[in-house]
Amino acid sequence: MALIIDTRTEPERALAIACETLGEGLPVAIPTETVYGLAADATNPDAISRIYEMKGRPRFNPLICHVADFAMAEAHVTFDPLSRQLAKAFWPGPLTLILPIKPESGVHPLASAGLDTLGIRMPEGFSQHVIARFGRPLAAPSANTSGKISPTSAAHVEADLGDKLRLILDAGAAEIGLESTIIKVDGDDVRLLRPGGLDVADIERLTGKTVLRPETAGAAIEAPGMLASHYAPGAAVRLNAANVKPGEAVIRFGGKSLPGEENAKAVLDLSPSANLREAAANLFAYMKQADASGAKTIAFGPIPNEGLGEAIIDRIERAAAPRE
CATH class of the missing domain: 3.40.50.11030 (Threonylcarbamoyl-AMP synthase, C-terminal domain)
Incomplete structure (x- = not known):
């Protein structure tokens, strides 16, 4: 069973053991403001493979990479002016941007499912401290069996994946409780790939543009959460x-x-x-x-x-x- 460390009472111990575990190429369940994530070193193909294996996740379904700051983001993706405006306004927070991967990025293609773009986000809360201490982006889908209900507490993670994980970081209930909103800028258009914890109306107010909703039928998988069947309970x-x-x-x-x-x-x-x-x-x-x-x-x-x-x-x- 997984070791569970409360980040509110033992933050330094949580950071140290999390970074040690991540450095061994093992996933760690981390708290974010959206949902709990199954995080692993985004530059390590073995670590990324373990995410897919633990979740039973299709490898054509890309992962979001989480960064600690803008410098880390800019080392891996190229920002257009509109995407940069969005990031400056809403990071850290529940916004994922789909951006071109830089040729020199160390993020492994397994994390992007072989696409030439990468979903990237700067989370808020303890997870941001973990990424900063670790020093590399973390690929982190929700910490649950693929297609099932996303976890909003450490107890949810333990009940689902506790026998597969070495470490779960517990920061209490997730504040937002929904995954991030995923946005892709195409030229002058702002496209919504997945609605989430950031209200689309806030994006429209900032940019002065109408956000284009996704084409659901037969849409190519450009980002997580685009599979037709997802977030499913047993009932x-x-x-x-x-x-x-x-x-x-x-x-x-x-x-x-x-x-x-x-x-x-x-x-x-x-x-x-x-x-x-x-x-x-x-x-x-x-x-x-x-x-x-x-x-x-x-x-x-x-x-x-x-x-x-x-x-x-x-x-x-x-x-x-x-x-x-």
């Missing part, structure tokens, strides 16, 4: 439920009860006060709770498709998609 998922069938678990929003929920296995409300940020932070944890209730189906009540609601709905739709 089936039903969207925009107008009522609750006997034995289902229900996850609703805004304190709005659904007919039939008195017969539900579990009733959870993402945010009784209709706060989308609170709802985003609770989404994955509540999906895990509903899945653990024994229900064969999780029914989601309606959620407004605005602000962070766009990212929440994206995750629910992917959880409900047919599974291969």
Whole structure:
């Protein structure tokens, strides 16, 4: 079983053991403000391979590389002016940019799935200190079995991958609870590849541009989180439920009860006060709770498709998609 170190009470010990473990080419579960990540040295092909093996992740699905500062980012990718403007405004934070890899970058092609671009992000919190101390970018997808619900606590990681990991760093519950928003600048266009913890409206206000939404049907995989089926619990998922069938678990929003929920296995409300940020932070944890209730189906009540609601709905739709 994994060693779990609380970064709030033992930060120096956590940093030292994390860097030692990463230096051996082994993945470490690290806390970020979005979700917990399965981090490994992005320059080490053996370390990256271990990420794919632990997660059971398809190798055509690229990984996001996490950096400690702009100097580390600029050593590996080329910024266009608009991407630089976005990074300056929203880093550290829940924004991933897809940028051209520099020929001299030491990031191994396994991390980019052989693409000539790289997803790159500067996280906030203890993970940033780990990367700075380690001195190299960390490839870090979510610390869970591929396609399953993303972890927002160390306990979630332990329950899923604890027997495969040597070390889990525990910084408490993830503040945002949704993965990063992924953006790619194409010429004068700003394209959304994955909605996430940064509201697209904030990007549009900064740039003065309408962000183009993804083409979902048959879209090429340019970034993580673009697979049709993803974030899936063991139970089936039903969207925009107008009522609750006997034995289902229900996850609703805004304190709005659904007919039939008195017969539900579990009733959870993402945010009784209709706060989308609170709802985003609770989404994955509540999906895990509903899945653990024994229900064969999780029914989601309606959620407004605005602000962070766009990212929440994206995750629910992917959880409900047919599974291969």
